[in-house]
Each structure stands twice: as structure tokens, then as C-alpha cells.
Amino acid sequence: xxxxxxxxxxxxxxxxxxxxxxxxxxRSLRAFGxxxxxxxxxxxxxxxxxxxxxxxxxxxxxxxxxxGLGPTSDDVTxxxxxxxxxxxxxxxxxxxxxxxxxxxKAALKMPEVNRRQALVPEDARWIHNERGTAPGLQLExxxxxxxxFPGVPHELEGMIASSLRPWLEARGxxxxxEERRLKVACLAESRVEEMIAPAYAEFGRERITVLAxxxxxxxxxxxxxxxxxxxxxxxxxxxxxxSLLGQAVFSADGxxxxxxxxxxLLVAASATVSTAESCTGGLVAERLTRVSGxxxxxxxxxxxxxxxxxxxxxxxxxxxxxxxxxxxxxxALEMAVGAIERFGTDYALALTGVAGPDGGSEEKPVGTVxxxxxxxxxxxxxxxxxxxxxxERVRQMASxxxxxxxxxxxxxxxxxxxxxxx
Amino acid sequence: xxxxxxxxxxxxxxxxxxxxxxxxxxRSLRAFGxxxxxxxxxxxxxxxxxxxxxxxxxxxxxxxxxxGLGPTSDDVTxxxxxxxxxxxxxxxxxxxxxxxxxxxKAALKMPEVNRRQALVPEDARWIHNERGTAPGLQLExxxxxxxxFPGVPHELEGMIASSLRPWLEARGxxxxxEERRLKVACLAESRVEEMIAPAYAEFGRERITVLAxxxxxxxxxxxxxxxxxxxxxxxxxxxxxxSLLGQAVFSADGxxxxxxxxxxLLVAASATVSTAESCTGGLVAERLTRVSGxxxxxxxxxxxxxxxxxxxxxxxxxxxxxxxxxxxxxxALEMAVGAIERFGTDYALALTGVAGPDGGSEEKPVGTVxxxxxxxxxxxxxxxxxxxxxxERVRQMASxxxxxxxxxxxxxxxxxxxxxxx
Numbered sequence: 013x014x015x016x017x018x019x020x021x022x023x024x025x026x027x028x029x030x031x032x033x034x035x036x037x038x039r040s041l042r043a044f045g046x047x048x049x050x051x052x053x054x055x056x057x058x059x060x061x062x063x064x065x066x067x068x069x070x071x072x073x074x075x076x077x078x079x080g081l082g083p084t085s086d087d088v089t090x091x092x093x094x095x096x097x098x099x100x101x102x103x104x105x106x107x108x109x110x111x112x113x114x115x116x117k118a119a120l121k122m123p124e125v126n127r128r129q130a131l132v133p134e135d136a137r138w139i140h141n142e143r144g145t146a147p148g149l150q151l152e153x154x155x156x157x158x159x160x161f162p163g164v165p166h167e168l169e170g171m172i173a174s175s176l177r178p179w180l181e182a183r184g185x186x187x188x189x190e191e192r193r194l195k196v197a198c199l200a201e202s203r204v205e206e207m208i209a210p211a212y213a214e215f216g217r218e219r220i221t222v223l224a225x226x227x228x229x230x231x232x233x234x235x236x237x238x239x240x241x242x243x244x245x246x247x248x249x250x251x252x253x254x255s256l257l258g259q260a261v262f263s264a265d266g267x268x269x270x271x272x273x274x275x276x277l278l279v280a281a282s283a284t285v286s287t288a289e290s291c292t293g294g295l296v297a298e299r300l301t302r303v304s305g306x307x308x309x310x311x312x313x314x315x316x317x318x319x320x321x322x323x324x325x326x327x328x329x330x331x332x333x334x335x336x337x338x339x340x341x342x343x344a345l346e347m348a349v350g351a352i353e354r355f356g357t358d359y360a361l362a363l364t365g366v367a368g369p370d371g372g373s374e375e376k377p378v379g380t381v382x383x384x385x386x387x388x389x390x391x392x393x394x395x396x397x398x399x400x401x402x403x404e405r406v407r408q409m410a411s412x413x414x415x416x417x418x419x420x421x422x423x424x425x426x427x428x429x430x431x432x433x434x
Numbered sequence: 435x436x437x438x439x440x441x442x443x444x445x446x447x448x449x450x451x452x453x454x455x456x457x458x459x460x461r462s463l464r465a466f467g468x469x470x471x472x473x474x475x476x477x478x479x480x481x482x483x484x485x486x487x488x489x490x491x492x493x494x495x496x497x498x499x500x501x502g503l504g505p506t507s508d509d510v511t512x513x514x515x516x517x518x519x520x521x522x523x524x525x526x527x528x529x530x531x532x533x534x535x536x537x538x539k540a541a542l543k544m545p546e547v548n549r550r551q552a553l554v555p556e557d558a559r560w561i562h563n564e565r566g567t568a569p570g571l572q573l574e575x576x577x578x579x580x581x582x583f584p585g586v587p588h589e590l591e592g593m594i595a596s597s598l599r600p601w602l603e604a605r606g607x608x609x610x611x612e613e614r615r616l617k618v619a620c621l622a623e624s625r626v627e628e629m630i631a632p633a634y635a636e637f638g639r640e641r642i643t644v645l646a647x648x649x650x651x652x653x654x655x656x657x658x659x660x661x662x663x664x665x666x667x668x669x670x671x672x673x674x675x676x677s678l679l680g681q682a683v684f685s686a687d688g689x690x691x692x693x694x695x696x697x698x699l700l701v702a703a704s705a706t707v708s709t710a711e712s713c714t715g716g717l718v719a720e721r722l723t724r725v726s727g728x729x730x731x732x733x734x735x736x737x738x739x740x741x742x743x744x745x746x747x748x749x750x751x752x753x754x755x756x757x758x759x760x761x762x763x764x765x766a767l768e769m770a771v772g773a774i775e776r777f778g779t780d781y782a783l784a785l786t787g788v789a790g791p792d793g794g795s796e797e798k799p800v801g802t803v804x805x806x807x808x809x810x811x812x813x814x815x816x817x818x819x820x821x822x823x824x825x826e827r828v829r830q831m832a833s834x835x836x837x838x839x840x841x842x843x844x845x846x847x848x849x850x851x852x853x854x855x856x
Binding site: 024025026027028030031032034035036038039042048049050051052053054055057060064067200201202203205206212217218221222223232287289292293294295296297298300301302304305306307310311312313314315316317318320321325354355356367368369370398400401402403404405407 | 444445446447448449450452453454456457458460461464470471472473474475476477478479482486489504505506507508539540541542545547548565588643645654709711714715716717718719720722723724726727728729732733734735736737738739740742743747776777778789790791792825826829
């Protein structure tokens with residue numbers, strides 16, 4: 013079963029509001045196996061709305077429309093239904109009575125304009141609105157069912173529960189969509205595509221979605237079917253995707269942020285961490301402390317933007333800065349070692365780089381970032397990144413690579429431990 | 435001139451993502467007098483996209499399409515154009531060369547899949563993408579012009595500036611919408627509404643929009659008209675709003691972030707700043723260093739999450755923590771003084787508080803934050819905030835109040851200076 017959603021309202025065609033009602037509607041549709049094929053926004057024009065209703069009624073099994081049922085003259089959904097399907101609008105006295113009682117309850121007289129809300133296209137069913145004056149409408153046109161609900165989120169939610177979901181359940185039956193997600197860090201989107209290509213071939217490309225943001229990719233598997241079968245199929249898809257992506261997966265259910273995963277690993281390892289940041293200006297510390305409870309493993313950090321402070325606070329050797337420049341592997345490592353000593357933690361992450369847009373050179377272009385990790389027993393790791401894009405993106409990606417470096421190190425330390433004790 | 439916007443991507447038909455690219459596009463359309471009539475979302479289906487393109491091409495003068503230009507096989511916008519308008523796809527070697535150079539710059543080999551991005555429908559013009567591999571496309575169909583841009587916001591923004599806006603400027607008429615904005619910090623939305631009520635009465639409520647986010651409110655004035663008249667009317671509106679809001683306005687043209695304004699004031703005062711953060715975990719330092727060129731005034735900072743580090747790094751007295759607790763005015767002030775001494779700056783901002791969700795008490799509930807500012811000559815200022823909401827919001831609001839405290843202090847210091855020398 014396929015569906016379309018239309019949001020009506022000229023205010024949704026401006027430059028600062030988006031239709032978010034459709035998200036709630038989509039959740040209900042998917043839960044009962046309806047696939048959303050189209051979503052659109054139309055202004056308060058009778059012609060435009062009528063054309064859109066006719067178009068969708070010819071293409072999908074269900075159309076859900078929100079908005080334009082209010083009492084004012086720019087609420088023209090009723091007139092558009094009449095125009096599209098060639099129906100008369102009939103005044104329902106029962107709706108008028110309901111509305112009058114509603115106003116009376118609040119000790120108000122119903123304004124004359126509200127009578128418009130009692131107009132119902134012939135052959136349409138009207139649906140009581142518990143939370144407001146505008147009744148909903150339901151109409152059949154050929155093989156398509158159309159629902160019309162108010163655009164006020166609170167009223168819409170009430171009507172989804174009281175009338176849409178029961179209808180979906182009766183029509184959609186047992187079949188629905190279920191999803192599972194996983195997230196990987198620090199891989200290019202095209203690389204992820206290559207890695208999961210076998211899963212596309214096995215399970216079908218349309219069931220796997222790849223969503224990328226800087227330094228992080230979410231892979232989403234979805235299956236339409238009956239509850240037991242779809243859960244089993246999803247389990248197989250998820251296992252296959254996990255094995256294809258291997259260690260790059262940092263969140264097996266897609267729910268956790270990278271900083272939260274790092275936090276869990278630090279707790280598991282009973283280890284603490286500190287940070288020493290230059291180009292990221294505190295972003296790595298800020299991310300680590302986004303996690304509630306992070307005081308259990310995060311002691312503190314230094315933001316040493318001025319070279320003077322790299323020396324004074326972190327004990328970086330003046331000679332290292334002079335010889336290699338402050339954006340260098342040597343300085344990053346000395347910053348990490350300095351943080352361990354200064355803050356007394358088991359691990360320390362250090363970052364120094366050129367976030368841009370200025371400050372780049374031929375040898376060290378904008379986006380060059382040295383990331384160093386220092387761990388127990390003086391172990392160190394280093395990664396040199398070259399991140400493209402504007403300042404904000406360079407910093408975001410650098411923080412991502414830093415946290416992932418720590419994640420991998422903690423993982424292998426924990427594995428060794430387990431192996432060692434078994 | 436009328437326009438339609440289409441966002442392509444099955445992920446935008448799910449239950450957790452809405453198309454927000456259209457907002458930026460709408461701003462550009464409106465600025466040049468184009469009226470947006472339709473906005474829609476279509477999944478990664480060649481048939482559905484092709485049908486939508488044909489429908490809109492027959493109804494409006496301009497169609498702007500985002501998404502589906504990536505390298506993977508679910509990026510099918512190119513194929514949909516070919517289907518809709520009956521065009522062949524032709525491989526452009528110049529685009530391949532551009533992409534290969536782009537990958538080579540990052541020391542990578544271009545994956546084979548990216549070659550698809552060099553396919554251009556015959557008769558279409560391709561548009562260079564400065565910020566990514568996917569070129570844009572421009573096509574004429576009857577009286578309609580269609581633009582195709584990547585869905586990645588950063589890439590889209592670049593292409594709006596480089597190719598869409600010049601085209602709009604050339605085609606659009608004289609009448610358009612013009613906007614002016616201003617931003618205020620650290621006021622409640624209802625308070626702002628009260629302050630600007632006279633402007634609503636004078637200029638009309640529908641021409642003034644108030645957009646709130648935590649600790650920051652944008653006020654937007656917009657006028658429809660011909661260039662000279664609308665600019666003059668906007669100037670009057672803007673002057674009135676500015677005078678009603680007074681010192682709370684931190685960005686008179688709404689373009690600058692609070693951290694950028696603080697940066698400009700620091701430059702004007704030839705002053706430097708450092709930070710000492712506990713509950714915000716580095717957010718204030720991170721925000722200050724988001725600004726390119728911030729190394730001119732930001733020296734560094736400490737994130738002292740553990741009380742031990744508040745003592746060791748910032749010199750906070752153990753007795754102060756014991757007597758008043760680490761979330762207290764006394765400790766915040768000692769942290770600020772410690773930062774000035776440790777980092778050798780003119781100003782220092784310190785924050786200590788309970789970000790939550792745990793750690794609150796009756797006396798110091800979640801959301802309690804002490805903010806201290808230490809300035810030249812040992813001057814200090816203190817603000818005790820009680821910020822409602824979840825952890826992220828508490829931290830964001832705390833950083834906002836801290837930066838605004840510094841902004842006001844710098845402003846009055848600069849004013850005194852000016853008065854003193856005149």
C-alpha cells in the first residue's frame with residue numbers, strides 16, 4: 013500500500029518553517045506497512061490544492077492532508093476538495109452544535125466565521141476533533157482514500173490516534189516496516205558503499221540506506237513484512253552488514269554517538285582521559301563531556317591555542333616547535349605526553365592543525381591536522397589527517413578521527429585483556 | 435515568476451528527516467521576487483522523479499531540484515532527467531578530470547563509481563561544484579528552467595551563490611522581498627515580544643518574525659516592494675526595532691554569531707581572553723575558536739572537570755571548594771582569576787555548574803551555573819544562572835550567558851575609553 017502526504021499552508025512555503033507534521037504521520041504509515049511515496053507542500057490556493065489532490069489520488073492508495081481546515085478565509089481545503097472532486101459543500105448542523113458547545117464551555121460565543129468549519133463535501137465523512145473546532149474529513153475517490161486533518165500538531169496527533177491508526181490497522185494489517193541501524197566513523201561514503209556492496213546484492217539495494225555526515229556514516233537496513241519474518245530477516249541483514257564493515261562499526265544499533273561509545277569503553281577499561289587541543293579549540297573535550305556521567309573518566313583538558321601555552325601548560329619543547337612547527341607529529345605527541353603528565357590520566361588525545369581558512373602553506377595546507385594519542389605505559393599512536401572543507405568541517409572531522417583513534421585503541425586493549433585472562 | 439522546489443532522497447521520506455535545503459533556496463527565490471508555489475519530496479525512484487519534473491516544468495517558470503547527484507546507484511536524478519525529457523546521458527571527460535584531480539589532492543584514487551557523476555543529459559549545461567565532486571545541471575524545457583544541485587548543504591550553498599543567485603538576479607523582476615535581521619542574546623522570547631510590541635503596531639505584525647533558540651533570538655523584518663522603497667521602509671523598521679531592543683542587540687545585521695561579535699570587540703580593545711570551564715566542558719573555548727582569526731585574542735583555556743584540576747591547574751583553594759562546593763560564586767571567581775594568571779590574558783571567563791541530568795540537589799538544582807568574568811585591573815563580574823532543560827541546552831545557554839557577559843563588559847570598557855579621550 014502506498015501513500016502520499018500533503019501539507020497545506022502558505023506559511024510552509026516561506027523561508028523559515030518546514031512541515032514537521034509529516035514525520036509523525038510517516039511513523040504511523042510505516043508501522044502498518046504503508047510506504048510513503050510523495051510528500052508535498054502547497055500554499056493556500058484552491059486551484060493548487062485541488063490539482064495536487066487529483067494528482068495524488070491517481071497515484072497512491074492513501075492521501076493524508078494536513079492544514080487549511082481553520083475558520084479564516086485563507087483556510088480553503090474544503091473548497092479545494094469540492095473543486096477537485098466536483099462535490100457540493102453541505103452545512104452540517106451537528107458540527108455547528110458541537111462547536112457552539114465547545115465555545116460555550118469556555119464562556120465564549122462562537123464567532124460567525126467558524127460556521128465555515130461545518131461545511132462538509134457531499135459523500136465525505138466528517139471526523140470529530142477532540143482537541144479543537146476543525147473536524148477532520150474522509151473521502152473515497154476511486155481506489156484512493158483521502159484523510160484531511162487540522163495542521164495544529166496537538167490536534168493532528170489526537171486525530172491520528174483516534175481515526176487514522178485504526179483505519180491503517182484495518183487496511184494495512186500485520187505487514188509493516190522495521191528498521192535496524194549501525195554507524196561507522198572515519199570512512200568515505202564511497203568506501204562504505206564498496207564494503208557493503210555484497211549486502212546490496214544479497215538483500216536488495218532499496219532495503220539499505222546510507223546517510224553520511226562529516227566523518228560519520230549511518231547504514232540503515234529496513235524490511236517490510238510480517239513481524240516475525242521481518243525481524244529474522246533484519247537480524248540476518250544486520251549481521252551481514254556488521255561483518256562487512258568490521259571494526260569500523262562503532263555503534264551496532266546506531267543509537268549511540270561516538271563520544272558515548274568512547275565513554276562506555278573508558279568505563280569498561282576503568283581508564284581516564286584528558287585532552288590537549290589546538291586547532292579544535294576544545295571541541296574534543298566538549299564532545300566527551302556531552303555525555304552525562306563523563307566525569308567518571310574525563311578529568312580535564314587544555315586548549316593551548318598560543319604556542320607559548322603549549323610550552324608552559326603542556327611542556328612542549330621550544331625546540332620542537334621551532335624545528336618542526338606547531339603543526340607537526342612531534343608537537344602533537346609532546347602535547348599528548350604533556351597532558352598525561354599534567355592531568356594524571358591513563359590516556360590523552362592531542363590535536364594540532366590548520367583549521368583554516370587562513371594559515372595554510374604549501375607544505376601544510378588548510379585541513380592538515382596531526383592527532384596523537386598517548387596511552388598506558390607510554391604507548392603512542394599518531395594520525396595525520398588532511399580534511400577538506402571549511403573551518404567548521406575540518407574541526408568536526410578532526411574531532412571525529414581523534415575520538416575514533418581512542419576508540420580503536422581502547423577496543424584492542426580490552427580485547428588483549430580478555431585474551432590474556434582467558 | 436513562480437518556482438517549485440523538489441528534494442530528492444528516500445531518506446527524506448522516512449520518519450526522522452525533513453528537507454531543510456528548501457529554506458535556504460526559498461530565501462534566494464524571494465530576494466529576487468520569485469514566488470514559491472510548490473515544494474515536494476520524492477524518493478530515489480526514476481519514474482517518480484521524472485513524473486514530478488514534468489509536472490512542475492508545466493506549471494512554474496523555475497524548478498530547483500536538490501539531491502540524487504551522488505556517485506552511488508541510488509542517486510538517480512541524472513537518469514530521471516533523461517527519462518523525463520527524453521535525453522541521452524553523455525559522459526564528460528572534463529568532469530572526470532576535475533574529479534580525479536580533486537581526489538588526487540587528498541592523495542586518494544577516485545573510486546570507479548564516481549564516474550557516474552560525469553554523466554550529463556544532452557542539451558543540459560553542467561555547473562562546476564567548488565565544494566564537492568557532484569556537478570550541478572541546468573536545463574531548459576519549454577518556458578521552464580530547471581536547476582539540479584547536490585543535496586549536501588555545504589555544497590548546495592556554494593552553488594546557490596555561484597550559479598543560482600546570478601541567474602535569479604538576471605531573470606527576476608524588480609519587486610522582491612527584502613529582509614533585515616538583528617539578533618539579541620539572553621532574553622526570553624516573551625520579553626522580546628513585549629519590547630517590540632510598538633513596532634508590530636506601527637509596521638504590521640506580519641512583517642516582523644521572531645525566531646527563538648536557546649539564549650538567542652533573531653528578529654526579522656521583511657518588506658515586499660521595489661528596491662528603493664523597500665530598502666527605505668526596512669531602514670525605518672530596523673532603526674525602530676534597534677532602539678526598542680537597545681543593548682540586548684548583539685548583531686545589528688543578524689549575520690554575526692555572538693562569538694564573532696565578542697571577537698571583534700576583543701580586537702577593537704586589543705585585549706586577549708582565556709577560559710576556565712567545568713560544566714560546559716570546553717564549549718566556550720570551542721565557540722570562541724570557531725571564529726577564523728581567533729588566535730589574535732584567544733590564548734587558550736582549561737577544562738577542569740575534576741576538582742583536583744581546578745586546584746592544580748587554576749589554583750582554586752581547596753578550602754573554597756570544601757566550604758562552598760565547586761558549583762559556587764567563590765569557586766567561579768577563583769577559576770577566572772586563576773585563568774588570568776595562568777594564561778596571561780586581559781580577560782578570563784569561568785563557568786562551573788550542574789549540567790545534569792544527574793548531580794542536582796535541592797540547593798543547587800540541575801541548571802544552576804555560576805559564571806565569572808575577570809578583567810583588567812582585577813575587575814570581576816558574576817552571574818548566577820538557572821537554566822531549564824536537558825544537559826545540552828543547559829550548556830548552550832551557559833555558554834551564551836558567559837559570552838554575553840564578556841560582550842557587555844567589553845562594550846562598556848570601549849565606551850568609557852571613547853568618552854575618556856573625547
